[in-house]
Amino acid sequence: MNLFLFDSVKKEKIEFIPINEGEATIYVCGPTVYDDAHLGHARSALSFDMLKRTLKALGLKVTLAKNFTDIDDKIINKLQSSGKTLEELTQYYINRYLEDMEALGVERADIEPKATESIEAIESMVEKLLQSGYAYKIDNGDIYFDTSKDSKYGSISHMVTDDEQNVSRVEPNEQKRNPKDFALWKACKEEDICFDSKAGKGRPGWHIECSAMIAKHFKGSKDYCIDIHCGGADLLFPHHENEAAQTRCALNKEIAKYWMHNGFVQIDGEKMSKSLGNSFFLKDALKVYDGELLRYYLISVHYRNDFNFNEEDLQSAKKRLDKLYRLKKRLYGGKTGAANKEFKEALLKAMADDLNSSKAMAIVDEMITSANEKLDKEPKNKALKQEILGNIAFVNELLGIGKKDAIEWFQQGVSEEEKTKIEELIVKRSEAKKLKDFATADAIRDELKQMGIAIMDMPDGTKWEKL
């Protein structure tokens, strides 16, 4: 089975043919670490986590790099009020980011480069561009990339180059040769954080980091540095256009063979962003909702579409995910066998079709229904039970869903004391039921309901769930 993906530069769905057979190299543009991660970061991380899982399930050896931009204007601004060192501040947010991503079940990247640890690679690329005439230095020491020197500039985002009609909102800089030229290196100003380099004291521009880090960590081929370059849709221009230009001019090859961009998370129909003041931090969502539930909800929409986040849909996602855990609970303690071959193929095929997670989830739902139906008919079929658990294990492998303990899943937020009380009430109710004292039994059920507990009488006893 082969992977088909939508290349956001070619704008069509094409077959993924890796540079090196059996291997896939991926670079995901990671966060600038000056604040906590929000739902948008989660969407991006989850999209390409699914990409990685799918490629692995297809049998490829995957190397995924995700960078941390740990030096830029916003970080420096934050630093001034914090009294911390750059390292302290950025490491704090890197750890926070990793914690949040772990809660969402995002696998750690194989390579996690930081801009500040890649200064040499950046310096060498800037130097190369300067020497070959693709870059120029202005009076204050800043170094700019000359976009007019790259004949392919614009080929990534299809944005017109410096058209008079294309009114840019970028503040004009007298010394820039073309409006779209961008800074490769920002010269040191007073009280700035600076790095020494051949080009003078200063710090790297945002775009050069990724190009340099990719060049540093991936060998690639003579045509491409890596297989797939990923990021949010907002990075297509100018970030990825600029990355591509730098790499093309410095290394004489394209930075990536394929490009993938994930859609936005919107709140009430608008892009979530700092400037709009409608950011939704993951840490706040994680206080209220389980990380796996957030994952499930966020991947229920195809990664390229915009995602409109709201609580009602999240609740409906919860009910849907609960069904998977009820099935798992039904098979509690059983052995996990091999997954059903047809199911496995169908699920993988959905994901191999440009990560169609919506379709994959529909296939999971159908598996759940079919499994419950079969279990109703043959409650003691061990082979069946093992296969279903195998199916659930494969769902977890591919989608990162369903790995938690099924009993605990329904007891989230219930203290040990409460659990003891619930168990006691259930015993009392069972006794009342035996005596056909249904009034008492129902009263106990109401009492449990008051506590937020739902009960269900199963063939092997009464089970309960936190509502």
Next chain:
RNA sequence: GGCGCCAUAGCCAAGUGGCUAAGGCAGGAGCCUGCAAAGCUCUGAUCCCCGGUUCGAAUCCGGGUGGCGCCUCCA
């Protein structure tokens, strides 16, 4: 001003030229149950509007209407 994305049942959401338009939530009917819950079965849309291409379109093209985004830091 330039470039681009989207519009499918009450809600969420797949499907991008051809069997009866996936799946979920909500709703309705039934089975099961002491009654419930859970589970299972049945039940709903001709795809924003207009025009065109085609034997055939939700799917392609043109024109509307509405929503969103990039062109400034942004996932």
